[in-house]
Amino acid sequence: MIDARLFDDLAENLGKLLPPGVSDMKSDFEKNAKTVLQSTLNKMDLVTREEFDIQAAVLQKTRSRLKALEERLEQLEGQREG
Numbered sequence: 001m002i003d004a005r006l007f008d009d010l011a012e013n014l015g016k017l018l019p020p021g022v023s024d025m026k027s028d029f030e031k032n033a034k035t036v037l038q039s040t041l042n043k044m045d046l047v048t049r050e051e052f053d054i055q056a057a058v059l060q061k062t063r064s065r066l067k068a069l070e071e072r073l074e075q076l077e078g079q080r081e082g
Contacts, residue, residue, distance in 0.1 A: 007034045 011034035015026045022029075047055075 007037050010034070010037055 011030040014033045015030040018026055018029060
């Protein structure tokens with residue numbers, strides 16, 4: 001899951017972009033911006049870095065095994081032909 005502090009920081013930075021005349025609405029804006037950011041990212045169905053790294057490792061292991069099996073198959077086919 002994404003760190004909640006990230007949403008707070010993003011909302012605060014967006015609030016800093018507001019013109020000085022609307023500073024009284026800044027807290028409402030930051031709250032709403034945080035909610036929208038969280039909702040949008042949750043809909044994107046993102047994975048954590050840890051989950052990504054685990055799946056990358058599984059893929060690498062699978063590729064290695066596939067390569068070994070392909071080489072073994074070539075050996076066996078060569079023996080059958082020769």
